[in-house]
Amino acid sequence: MKKIVVIGGGVTGVLSAWELARAGHAVTLVEARALGSGASSRSAAGIRAQFGVAATVRGLVYCERFFEGWTARFPGSQSPIRQNGYLFLKNYTADLDAVRELVRIQREAGLREVEFLDKAALDERMPFLDSTGVAAATWCPKDGFLFPAIIYQDGAEGARALGAAIVQNDPVVGAERSGPGATAVVLGSGRRIEADLFVNAAGFMAGGVSKLFGGRDLPIRVERRYLYFLAGLSRDSDWGLGVGEFPSLPMIITPSGAYGRPENKQLMMGWLQFSRPVAATLDNQDEIEPGFGLGMSEYGAAMRKEITQFLPAAQDMGRLAAVTTGFYDTTPDHNPLFGYDGGVANLIHAAGFSGHGLMHSPFSALIVAELAARGRDVASFELPDGLGPVDLAVYSLDRTFDRHEGLVI
Numbered sequence: 001m002k003k004i005v006v007i008g009g010g011v012t013g014v015l016s017a018w019e020l021a022r023a024g025h026a027v028t029l030v031e032a033r034a035l036g037s038g039a040s041s042r043s044a045a046g047i048r049a050q051f052g053v054a055a056t057v058r059g060l061v062y063c064e065r066f067f068e069g070w071t072a073r074f075p076g077s078q079s080p081i082r083q084n085g086y087l088f089l090k091n092y093t094a095d096l097d098a099v100r101e102l103v104r105i106q107r108e109a110g111l112r113e114v115e116f117l118d119k120a121a122l123d124e125r126m127p128f129l130d131s132t133g134v135a136a137a138t139w140c141p142k143d144g145f146l147f148p149a150i151i152y153q154d155g156a157e158g159a160r161a162l163g164a165a166i167v168q169n170d171p172v173v174g175a176e177r178s179g180p181g182a183t184a185v186v187l188g189s190g191r192r193i194e195a196d197l198f199v200n201a202a203g204f205m206a207g208g209v210s211k212l213f214g215g216r217d218l219p220i221r222v223e224r225r226y227l228y229f230l231a232g233l234s235r236d237s238d239w240g241l242g243v244g245e246f247p248s249l250p251m252i253i254t255p256s257g258a259y260g261r262p263e264n265k266q267l268m269m270g271w272l273q274f275s276r277p278v279a280a281t282l283d284n285q286d287e288i289e290p291g292f293g294l295g296m297s298e299y300g301a302a303m304r305k306e307i308t309q310f311l312p313a314a315q316d317m318g319r320l321a322a323v324t325t326g327f328y329d330t331t332p333d334h335n336p337l338f339g340y341d342g343g344v345a346n347l348i349h350a351a352g353f354s355g356h357g358l359m360h361s362p363f364s365a366l367i368v369a370e371l372a373a374r375g376r377d378v379a380s381f382e383l384p385d386g387l388g389p390v391d392l393a394v395y396s397l398d399r400t401f402d403r404h405e406g407l408v409i
């Protein structure tokens with residue numbers, strides 16, 4: 001049994017605290033503000049196991065099963081997952097042999113439900129889509145989206161029930177060192193918490209937390225991302241989508257990476273955009289830059305146009321009702337970072353989720369617990385439920401960043 005301090009009360013920190021408490025450790029989670037104050041409450045909250053790196057496919061199959069079984073693990077909670085499926089549309093510039101090969105790799109890694117759909121199959125299955133310019137698609141009905149607040153609130157309750165202490169509104173502002181490791185963190189209130197092991201789950205602030213320990217420079221670039229919301233359907237669309245069918249719409253990803261899915265009565269939309277680099281803090285997470293508002297000549301209108309090309313019913317979904325924003329913690333190869341700091345012997349980093357950290361969180365928690373149990377970095381470990389081994393080298397802090405995750409949105 002170790003005394004462990006987890007820094008950050010987003011989904012990564014909360015589920016890590018739960019998993020570590022389950023393993024019998026004495027855990028204290030420290031959150032600068034309230035639980036979910038970072039990216040976890042600003043997320044598009046999609047979950048998919050359709051990835052390009054086999055370890056991530058396996059890990060995400062584990063996550064989908066974990067969320068399907070959530071209420072058995074967290075009694076009194078609600079299911080945090082809705083499995084409407086993920087549909088990746090591919091245009092004629094895509095190498096369809098490579099797409100078929102990717103589906104084969106995903107199936108081999110345990111994602112048996114993923115399918116390659118040719119254009120005829122797509123038109124038959126999804127008649128509400130306009131497939132002009134679409135050559136094929138990949139489809140997985142087990143994918144979908146999550147309800148983040150259920151995960152970090154009820155996950156924290158679960159950790160508490162196992163004996164973990166949760167400290168909120170008190171940031172870690174310093175760390176005390178002795179020899180090769182750290183001995184305690186110091187909080188804004190002046191409180192000190194001693195521990196044997198520290199977990200940096202501070203999301204886009206993880207680089208700063210590493211510095212507080214005298215730890216390594218983390219290869220994380222912080223990027224702002226926007227989500228836009230259309231009012232939704234108030235009547236059946238003339239474009240083949242009924243009001244009653246709207247809540248079951250899958251996550252649809254256009255060939256250029258724009259995506260849309262239902263969020264209550266609204267359609268949530270996102271797209272890769274390059275916005276002005278910022279020095280990210282907890283306070284400027286919600287700032288909307290000029291050009292990214294709700295006006296006709298702003299980014300949201302372009303996003304709507306891109307989605308409407310493939311989902312024509314979006315024309316009937318009322319006005320652009322809202323825009324929200326938050327930060328991605330992106331690594332050079334879009335795979336997260338898990339491992340011991342090296343310079344600080346008892347500091348584990350779990351960050352750099354590159355826009356996938358919500359869906360990844362049960363898998364992240366398992367990796368953190370495995371690293372805590374071993375006391376050192378490990379090359380691979382065995383997932384539960386017969387899901388097989390995962391190669392942790394792809395997430396190592398010392399990797400060369402040449403195995404890019406190709407399915408990034």
Ligand SMILES: Cc1cc2nc3c(=O)[nH]c(=O)nc-3n(C[C@H](O)[C@H](O)[C@H](O)COP(=O)(O)OP(=O)(O)OC[C@H]3O[C@@H](n4cnc5c(N)ncnc54)[C@H](O)[C@@H]3O)c2cc1C
Binds near residue numbers: 044046
């Ligand atoms: C617009 C947008 C869309 C996204 N879409 C998706 C998606 O579809 N699917 C998906 O899986 N992911 C998505 N993500 C990414 C996902 O939200 C994040 O990867 C995930 O929430 C990261 O969780 P985390 O717990 O690692 O970090 P965070 O949720 O950022 O939590 C870190 C916590 O650390 C705290 N903290 C920071 N510094 C300190 C300190 N010094 N002391 C104590 N606490 C501290 C912060 O207050 C914060 O609460 C999206 C993100 C954005 C912004």
